[in-house]
Each structure stands twice: as structure tokens, then as C-alpha cells.
């Protein structure tokens with residue numbers, strides 16, 4: 001047992017509409033999620049359109065810089081004004097599409113924390129890394145990079161999401177045992193820096209979480225909830241996944 005509050009975050013990616021915002025606001029506010037933190041991460045432009053009484057909002061990315069001449073980027077202060085409490089950083093799609101490095105991801109996480117946003121820091125290996133048997137060294141490096149920019153103090157309350165790239169959007173989920181093994185490794189890595197930090201850090205699993213596999217994943221001792229892509233666009237599926245985490 002532990003006293004970590006489970007967390008389920010939906011990552012809409014570049015999907016959604018004003019009407020989906022209304023549907024989610026309505027459905028999620030009709031529920032109570034006692035003992036669970038629920039977060040919806042829509043594209044930035046939709047953040048302020050939500051009515052979110054029973055859940056929190058998050059952004060999908062943030063700049064590591066202050067306001068200024070950085071066309072197309074969003075600052076931590078802007079996201080906060082729009083209602084975000086959380087922000088995903090280092091999603092594999094950002095690492096891939098925008099060449100985000102471990103160092104940049106760490107800078108974004110540090111910036112978010114400094115501004116009072118809770119970063120959901122994504123890590124996870126590709127299929128080729130897994131097949132080569134290098135999961136722990138790869139994920140270990142992603143975690144180590146955080147400590148180059150942040151101390152265990154500044155990482156306090158940050159969230160980590162383990163998202164094996166081969167399981168994202170593929171319908172191929174990690175087995176609960178495969179996920180637990182990496183989650184335990186991440187927690188052990190945190191322990192080497194700070195035992196208290198390791199105990200309180202929430203580590204989410206992401207990668208084709210659906211209503212029918214959520215319970216088994218969330219039941220693992222080091223899995224504290226999920227980061228949900230595809231299934232976060234359907235209210236019924238998303239709410240069923242939330243229920244599975246309670």
C-alpha cells in the first residue's frame with residue numbers, strides 16, 4: 001500500500017472540437033471521482049472553453065523559455081491563465097516530430113515546476129530498443145537527464161509517465177507484468193536520488209489503455225494511473241478507465 005493518489009490523464013493530441021469540450025465538461029462534471037485525480041489535456045485553444053468542476057486541465061507541451069520572440073510557442077504563464085494545472089512534457093510524438101531531446105524535456109519540466117504547473121514527464125522506449133534488451137539503460141538515461149536540470153526538491157509532485165512507444169496508438173498494450181517491471185525500475189532509479197521522492201512520485205502507464213485492460217494495469221503496485229490517448233476521446237471509455245483507477 002502507498003498513499004499516492006491515482007491519476008488518470010487524457011491526452012487528446014491534435015483532436016477534439018468545441019462540441020467535444022462541451023460533451024466532456026458535461027459528462028465528467030456529472031461524476032464524482034473520489035480519491036482520483038482526473039486530468040484532460042486538450043489542444044491549448046480549448047483549455048478555457050471547459051467547465052471543469054470535477055477534473056483538472058493540462059496542456060500537451062510548454063516552452064522552456066519565458067515570454068518573448070518564440071513564434072508558435074506557449075509559455076507556462078499563458079497555460080496557467082488558460083486554466084491548466086498540469087502539462088505533459090516529452091511525449092514521444094514531440095520527441096519525434098520536434099526533435100525534443102532529454103535535455104530539452106528536462107528544461108521544460110523544470111520550467112513548468114518553477115511556474116507552479118505539474119509536469120507529466122513522458123519516458124519510454126521504441127520497439128527496437130526493447131528488442132535489443134536495452135529498456136532499462138534507455139529509460140534510465142531519460143530519468144537521469146531530469147536530475148541534470150532538477151533536484152529531488154524541484155521534482156517534488158512531478159508525475160512520470162512510462163509510455164513504451166510500441167504500445168502507443170497501436171492497440172498493443174504492455175502486459176501488466178511488462179509495465180510493472182519498468183515502473184519498479186523507474187521508482188528504484190528515483191530511490192537512488194531520494195527515497196521520499198520515490199515513494200510519493202506518481203508513475204503512470206500509457207500505451208493503448210482501454211476499459212478492458214485498465215484494471216489489471218492499475219492494479220500493479222508501481223502503476224499509479226494512466227496517460228490515455230485514443231480512449232480519452234470517448235467519454236464512456238475515458239470514464240470507465242477513470243473508474244478502474246479508483
Ligand code: PEP
Pocket residue numbers: 011163167168169170171206207208209227228229230231
Ligand atoms: C499517448 O499518446 O499518450 C497514448 C498513451 O496513446 P494511446 O492510449 O492511444 O496508445
